[in-house]
Amino acid sequence: MNGLRTDVLHLDVRTLQTLLDTKKVKSTQLVDLYLDQIHRHDGYLHGMLSMPSRDALQRIAAVLDEERTAGKVRSKLHGIPVILKDNINTLPDLGMRSASGSFALKDARPRQNAKLVDKILAAGMIIIGKANLSLLPSGWSAMGGQCQSAYVRGGVLSNDSKDGHIVSYTSSPSGSSSGPAVVVSAGCAPLSVGTETDGSLVCPAGRASIYTIKPSIWVISQHGLIPVSHTMDSVGPMGKTPYDVAAFLDILREVDAPGYPTDGYTSVLDGSIADFSVAAVNYKDWIFPSNYMAPIESATDEMNRKFQDAYDILKVKAREFHENVPLPKPEVANLNGKNCKPMIMLTDFRHDFPAYLDELEYAPIKSLQELIDFNREHAEIELPAGHSNQKVLEQAEQLNLTAAEFQRYLSKMREVCREQGIDYILDKFNADVIIGPADSTLSTIASGSGYPIAGMPLGFLDINGRAFGMVAMARKHQEATLLKFLAAWDDTFHPRKPPPMLVGNSAELDTV
DSSP, rough: OOOOOOHHHHHOHHHHHHHHHHHHHHHHHHHHHHHHHHHHHHHHHOOOOEEOOOHHHHHHHHHHHHHHHHOOOOOOTTTTTEETEEEEEEOOOEEEEEEEETGGGOOBBOSOOOOHHHHHHHTTOOOEEEEEEOOOTTTTETTTTOOOSSTTOOOOOOOOOTTOBBBBOOOOOSSSSHHHHHHHTTTSSSSEEESSSSSSSEEEHHHHHEEEEEEEETOOOOOTTTTTTTTTOOOEEEESSHHHHHHHHHHSOTTTTTTOOTTTTGOOSSSOGOOOOEEOOOOHHHHHOOTTTTTOOOOOHHHHHHHHHHHHHHHSSSSEEEEEOOOOOGGEEEEEEEEHHHHHHHHHHHHHHHHHHHHBBBOOOHHHHHHHHHHHHHHHSOOOTTOOOOOHHHOOOOOOOOOOHHHHHHHHHIIIIIIIHHHHHHHHOOEEEEEEEEEEHHEEEEEETTTTTTEEEEOOOOTOOEEEOOOOOOOOOOOHHHHHHHHHHHHHHOOOOOOOOTTTOOOOOEOO
């Protein structure tokens, strides 16, 4: 077949839309294309956890192709494949588990799809699988093993730190949406769905050189998610371009989402960086501490240079630029000598997880304590050496705040992150967004406020090619502002490149 050959490392949603609309490709071809890429590379990457059969996916794609031929196009993303994080419920007849990477939930049967899954299916998208995920350490699950970066050859080493700055030739993909980030960067799907409580979208996106957004809480329904904290959890789209993310958020968002543009999120992507007033934190003060991301001086110096280069460019090109703004650190949100974030998160999990189990058609475990017990009884698979941390589960089970105590911690967290934090900085400096490193505690400010945060690529380390990025925060329900900023950022910095280790060994699309 003569025609343009396009490899999966470069294909984005806009290109796929054009190819499908002009009938140069069919969705059945796309299914084969992305499954071939998964089979080429996932033996190393460990990005996937469960998948429907190829035949089942081809039947779905063929129906969608027939609909397109008949003039029935359900959405902009009709016929486009997507991968979901494994903590998102799908009915068993879709051919995937909903286990959050744990053997304790391997045989769990949801009573219904997550609400966002029904939106994806109604939009005519093709769910080709569930992606690996993690809690601690980053990128590892009992069912999926260690998810690996598509950018760093050699893999994660056992002596690396939690978010593995770099030890020799290794680098963590970060977490917990490790798989959803890695599979997009590796060309296994054009889009994925991740989730974030605190940093779980923006950190892996930075390590995978892709774009993402965690919208304000409840812009996307939490129904059908294996939860951590209803106060802080959100689903978020992941893609190679700001357009990819915006087009997918148009599908995922609730119908009555506040701040939604009349013509959709993709309608706000015009403009330039000159439209923005930008406030920037001191990247040296906000970067992850050494116990979380073990420093190597040459890598830290290189990242700092590139952060500063970005700031210097914004000083020239942005409408206004305010450097080293005094955003309060998350530890300021403290009551009675206790940090507010874990008190809120653990209390939520203590109540939200059992409530989730109660909603399943079949739950192999019935309580948080049964999960803890299962892990202990199956420690060789759930808690092997180097992966033995379940302290968060035990702390949640033991914590028993009253409603009044919980509210005091939440009020303090909101005060620091909102009134003294994001809102204060944006008001004081007349700014539209606040930016800083992705590998930082800025995501805790966003999660504590319930406001949106977006991740954007920036560069790659000379020492091993690891990608790193930055984040941007805005006021509550200003997802449109952040998406417009991502588009302006992309036009200004052109920061992405495909993983060099996959270039020349990736699936390609034949077009008519």
